[in-house]
Amino acid sequence: MARRKLSRRRITIVAAGAVVFATTLAPSLGTASGQAHGIDWNAVGQAIGQPLTTEAQDVHTAEWLRTDLHLVNAGVTENPGMELNAEASFHQTPSGKAVMIGEATLTSDEANTFADHLQQGGAQVTALHKHLQDETPRLWWLHYWALGDPVQIAHTVHNALTATHIPLNQKPGSPPAIALDTNALNGIIGTKGENVNGVQQYHVPVSQPITDTRAHITLPYLMEASTLLMFQPLGGGRAAVNGDFAMTADQVNPVIKALRSRGMTIVELHNHMLYEQPRLFYLHFWKTGDATVLARDLRAGLDQVHAPTS
Secondary structure (H helix, E strand, O other): OOOOOOOOOOOOOOOOOOOOOOOOOOOOOOOOOEEOOEEOHHHHHHHHOOOOEEEHHHEEEEEEEOOOOOOEEOOEEOOOOOOOEEEEEEEEOOOOOEEEEEEEEEEHHHHHHHHHHHHHOOOEEEEEEOOOOOEEOOEEEEEEEEEEOHHHHHHHHHHHHOOOOOOOOOOOOOOOOOOOOHHHHHHHHOOOOEEEOOEEEEEEEOOOOOEEOOOOEEOOOOOOOEEEEEEEEEEOOEEEEEEEEEEOHHHHHHHHHHHHOOOOEEEEEEOOOOOEEOOOEEEEEEEEEEHHHHHHHHHHHHHHOOOOOO
């Protein structure tokens, strides 16, 4: 795409502020907290514990990297920029409420408590599954959704986060340089990537509108309506790739066939949401090797979901 895309993942981390916890949240009711003609996103940031980043299509996001974990998957020590994080993305609805979609990377002893706190505040758990095939320590990715007053939703997310070991007072900083030929990767993938904590990330929107049938909106592509491709440098032009292809049902097996024919490990196939139409399926993958070869492998999968070329 010609314009610069902002990542659904925060590029820098900002310090957390003081938060007052909420005890209840109606997921489909409530009046949005904010100004007469829009939501006060500063107030939402205060409630969630950090200023929100404004991204493409009026998405407002908070993110925390799991810098507390030393994670090894298939022999590779993973950079937290490989979607080892917690996040919440907000978007205003025509009724003045906000829809929130998020996910968190959690250890086995954190997952159920985190889910309990979300549900106690009125947010809904929409998926729980793996994104990696051989990680130590074992991790889970929990996806969640809410609709209503964004300040109340933000309180609920922050309350859940405090029940984990995720560092909430992370300091801002510039990401380290990516030791890969990112221009070559951009040309193969067909769009410009983002440096997230030293990982090259790509977000490729799905080829058709996705409707959240509860919020009555077309989902912005950064709110689960895009394919995520991540390249972690391993030195010498090599990389590890992980992420997920977002696909409609008819695209699932063509993508699997394209990736497997190139030796890509298929990790998981599942849903992330409950209320989207058409339904989306997410295919997680893994492979290491020459970064430009890996980009061509992934481009073969993108061709199956009709992603544009550069």
